[in-house]
Amino acid sequence: MKIEHIAIWTKDLETLKDFYLKYFGATAGEKYINPIKKFESYFLSFNGGCRLELMQMPGIPPSLNDVHAQFSGLIHFAISVGSRQGVDALTEQLRKDGHRIVGEPRTTGDGYYESVVLDPEGNRIEITE
Incomplete structure (x- = not known):
C-alpha cells in the first residue's frame, strides 16, 4: 500500500498551486470544476510518490489552529x-x-x-x- 494523495483546503487555489509549482517542482493536472457545488481543485504531482490535492469551495471555515503551535491531527x-x-x-x-x-x-x-x-x-x- 501507499499514500496516494493528501488534500488541503485553500482560500486561494491559484496562489497555493503556483507556490508548489515554483518551489517544489510540482506539475499541476487540469483544474477540476464542479459548478453545482462551486468546488475547484488541482492535483499536483511530484517526481513520484504521493500527490497533493488543493481544493477550494465557498463556506469552508478557516483553520483556528495556531501555525506556530503543535496540535492534534495532520x-x-x-x-x-x-x-x-x-x-x-x-x-x-x-x-x-x-x-x-x-x-x-x-x-x-x-x-x-x-x-x-x-x-x-x-x-x-x-x-x-
Missing part, C-alpha cells in the same frame, strides 16, 4: 529535495521571497536534515534532504 508533510545543499538553498530562497521559515535547517534527533516553512496559507512543510 501537522505537516515532508518534501525531499535530495541533498543538504538543496535544503539550505531552497530554505534561503523561500526566506528571500518572504515566506515564513519556522524551523531552521538542522539535523533532527532521528537523523533527518530538514527545515520547516509555512506555505502561503500556513501549512507546515518539512524540506528534507
Whole structure:
C-alpha cells in the first residue's frame, strides 16, 4: 500500500498551486470544476510518490489552529529535495521571497536534515534532504 494523495483546503487555489509549482517542482493536472457545488481543485504531482490535492469551495471555515503551535491531527508533510545543499538553498530562497521559515535547517534527533516553512496559507512543510 501507499499514500496516494493528501488534500488541503485553500482560500486561494491559484496562489497555493503556483507556490508548489515554483518551489517544489510540482506539475499541476487540469483544474477540476464542479459548478453545482462551486468546488475547484488541482492535483499536483511530484517526481513520484504521493500527490497533493488543493481544493477550494465557498463556506469552508478557516483553520483556528495556531501555525506556530503543535496540535492534534495532520501537522505537516515532508518534501525531499535530495541533498543538504538543496535544503539550505531552497530554505534561503523561500526566506528571500518572504515566506515564513519556522524551523531552521538542522539535523533532527532521528537523523533527518530538514527545515520547516509555512506555505502561503500556513501549512507546515518539512524540506528534507
